[in-house]
Amino acid sequence: MAEEIQLLKGNEAIAEAAIRCGADAYFGYPITPQSEIIEYLAQEDPYNKRTGMVVLQAESEVAAINMVYGAASTGKKAMTSSSSPGMSLKQEGISYLAGAELPCLIVNVARGGPGLGTIQPSQADYFQTVKGGGHGDYNMIVLAPYTVQEQYDFVKLGFDLAFKYSNPVMILSDGAIGQMMEKVTLSAQVPRETKDYGWNVLGKSENRERRYITSLYLQSEVMEQKNLKIQAKYAEIRKNEIRxxxxxxxxxxxxxxxxxxxxxxxxxxxxxxxxxxxxxxxxxxxxxxxxxxxxxxxxxxxxxxxxxxxxxxxxxxxxxxxxxxxxxxxxxxxxxxxxxxxxxxxxxxxxxxxxxx
Amino acid sequence: MAKIKGFVELNIEHCKGCELCVDACPFDVLEMSAQVNGKGYTYPFMKNPEQCTGCASCALVCPDVVITVYKVPTKQ
Amino acid sequence: MAVDIEQYKKDLLAQGAEVVFSKTKNLTDTPFSYCGGCGHGVAHRLIMEVIEEMGITADTIGVAPVGCAVIAYEFWNIDAVQAAHGRATAVATGIKRTNPEKFVFSYQGDGDLAAIGTAETVHTCNRGENIAIFFINNGIYGMTGGQMAPTSLIGMRSSTAPYGRQHDVHGYPLSLTNLLAELPGTYYVTRQAVETAAHVRTCKKAIRQAFENQKLNKGVSLVEIVTNCNSGWKMTAPQANKWMKENMFPQYPLGDIKVPKTE
Structure with missing residues (x-):
């Protein structure tokens, strides 16, 4: 089969990749310079026209990341995107996702700050992204694309890594990559599928124990064990995933x-x-x-x-x-x-x- | 009409002694014990068992789901 | 003692006495962490009983956010998700949108639903998500030790309003439920209580209705349950129930606020 090549904006590449890699849901709130992601998805209407992928404009970035948390709890491939000020709002949810060890993809098409800053590209969210912008000891796998093709490819890679390690993955892009157009070699459409991973909540059937998604461990000893488990996972990621x-x-x-x-x-x-x-x-x-x-x-x-x-x-x-x-x-x-x-x-x-x- | 008869069983160790069941009983069946359970709470017992109709009012308001209710089926 | 209780029970069993009320298997054996007399226990039980009676355990996902019920999943023998403070309905939205065939409910306190989560609550209701929201209103922050809630009554003392809530300082008691009933996205809105056997029975019917409504895909079903917080109110449980009847019910009157139109 001939290669499918298209001229796409960086932001559009994210959206197209999401549909094609079989993402189940996108929840987001508009913010420049990344609103084309949700606009492209709304235009493409994957829910009705292509894969059944849910696309929803939330009332805030806070709500959007928590919708991702909900969908991810059930084992769905869920994602959100935003730009710097919006990412600050998502930090609470990201910490919960990391604490509950839920897989998801988060895209930051970064702009200049601090504060409301500017809508022009920036890389000043590095600390927030790689050091864990929210509370507690956690890390996200962070992918940094430098072409529109990588912007496209890292969506699937991001989801794959998220599910491999049950951990949030961030694509740290910037307003320049998000806004520029380049040719992109597209991948074939992958169907959506939800597996029983042994941890996702799907409704408790007679023949198994209940499952619950939580990041709360009130006893210090249990909380420390949880932290040690997460840190061991991070060590594994450090060993395998440096690119x-x-x-x-x-x-x-x-x-x-x-x-x-x-x-x-x-x-x-x-x-x-x-x-x-x-x-x-x-x-x-x-x-x-x-x-x-x-x-x-x-x-x-x-x-x-x-x-x-x-x-x-x-x-x-x-x-x-x-x-x-x-x-x-x-x-x-x-x-x-x-x-x-x-x-x-x-x-x-x-x-x-x-x-x- | 024959009197409806019932009784209650209590999971005493789960009781926190809130006394809501005593208040809820329409027939003055329950009273709080003089003893305490393992957690240090007093708990209800059937002071007047013959008054119990198995209406389950006590169980319905019990916040700790401590009460199991039995009832003798009424003959048609 | 006039009657040998153990003998009396044996006699009744011999006469065919059978269990007419027992703990639902949708509750775990873990004792509730709530204070003695707290309405959370009854609310938990009713929701779990309804799920069992409807036979939908395998298709139900609950959401419990921060508040006294944050570890509700320790007690509910169903699949559940713990959410961040105020975000329960956003989490429930994420679950329901991607799993429209499941029964999804949130279980939230007054601080969660009507203070920190106001935006999520209003917009979830406005979108008409097909979920059930159970809203436990006891007019105080129980988990954190008795601070003022958005639903605290005027004059009500709490650790952050030690001289009583004053409207010019703290604002008025917020009846978010009534506001939400105004939104076209809510399908069924009712206010219930669980302090008497009669109210428990009515409340259970409302909870059942809220789950049944999810089959219709017509929007949010919201059941507010006005409950006591005897620890936070600094009373015994029976005193708290009496105080609730005299003070909370006039501010938050029980009954249906919005019922589906019969077609």
Whole structure:
């Protein structure tokens, strides 16, 4: 069969991927720059026209994430999406989802903050996303797409990982990836199906014990055991699911560390640098949690410096510094407020930061 | 008409001594014990068993579902 | 003692005495964590009895959010989900929308439904989700130790209104149920109590109605149950029931508020 290729906006790719990978439900609340996700789904009307997938505009992000919690409790593939201020509202629900070990997919098409901020792209939600923005000890698997194709592919991957580990998965995108159009190779339609996973509530039949979904364990000893179980799962995820891409790191003297839209800028910086004879490579984390710390540590002694390119005041830089354990200087360059730095600007500042003439 | 007869069984260890059953009984069957159960609560007992009609009023208001009600079926 | 009770029971059993009331198997053997005399126990029992009597246990999912009933799943022998404070109806919406063939209900206190969860409650009712909402109104926050609730009465003392609720400081008692009855998305709205055998019987009928309505797909069925909180009110259980009758019922009158039109 011929490949099915379509020109799609990043946000539309999320929606189309959701329908095609057999998602059961989307619950969301409009916010720029990601409203095309729910608009596309509403237009496509998968409930009536394609797969029977539920699409519902909730009264708030708080309600939306809790609708996801409800649907996920029954073993359904449920998702929501939002942008930064809306993600703040979802944090309570995400903590509950992590605590109850429910699988779901959450998409953050990030914009500049703090506060109401701006509707322009940003990567300033890194801390909130990878450190657990809600209360308690928890982590989400965080996928960072840097093309519209990845934006599409990570929906299925996200659901697969969510169900494999019974854990919320986040796609941390940004307003630029969400809004730009690229060609996307589409996957075949997968039918929706709900399995009995042994934990999902489906109604108690005569021949089995009741099931309940909860994150409440009033006895400290029991709560600690629950935490240890979750931490063991996280250790397993750290072992199995670290994903990253390396570009020209073999001979590199300097390594740029960047994800999402910044990785596209960094890719161009490599060319600018190499044209001047400066050997620059890039490590692009695809999973922001778990973070490719071990690989960065491995690379550190071979290079003279690392630069994180982030659209924030410098957040991922902390994880890079932790990874290299002081073996190499780690600097940051980035713009805030929704400004995407140009490759030339990054290159000039890279040279300044590392005193390269 | 023959008198309707019934009695109640109590899960004493689950009782919290709220006394609502004593109040609810229309026939003054129940009274609180002088003893306490394992949790330290007094609990009801049938002071006047012959008055019991098995109407289940006590059981209906019992918040801890402590009471099982028996009744002798009335002959048609 | 005039009568040997054990002998009396034996005699009646010999005469054919049979069980006319026993604990539903939809309740676990775990003793309720509620204070002695608390209405939650009766409300739990009635809902579980109705589910058993309708034969829908295998198709029912309950939702219990934060409040005294947050560990209701320890007592309900059915599949259930614990929800965040105020979010029960959003969680129930997520369950019901993706599982329209299931019977779904939420079990919420006054703080949950009428304070922190007001938005979720109003919008769930406005969307006319085909769920049952059981709303336990005792005018106080029992779980956290007796703080003021949105439904606390004027003058009612609580740990956060120690001199009594004043309308100019704390606002008025909120009768959200009446407001919700105004929404086209609610199909059946009623206010019940469980402090007397008669009220228990009527309340059970209302709960049954709420579940039966789910088969019709015509919107939310909301059963408010006005109950006591003797611990929070600082009274004995019998005193609390008397106080409830004299003070709560005038503010929250019992009876149907919205009944389906007969077709």
């Amino acid at each position: 990253y891409e390396e570009i020209q790191t073999d001979d590199a003297d300097y390594i740029l560390v960047a994800y999402g839209i910044s990785a596209r800028i960094a890719r161009k910086v490599i060319r600018l640098a190499r044209a001047e004879g400066i050997k620059v490579g890039m490590l692009r984390p695809i999973t922001l949690w778990p973070f490719p710390s071990a690989r960065l540590k491995e690379l550190a002694p071979k290079v003279q410096g690392m630069l994180t390119v982030e659209m924030s005041a410098g957040q991922m830089i902390e994880d890079v510094r932790l990874a290299v354990e002081g073996a190499v200087p780690v600097k940051h360059y980035g713009r805030m407020g929704g400004i995407i730095a140009s490759p030339t600007e990054v290159f000039i500042n890279f040279k300044k930061l590392f005193n390269i003439a």
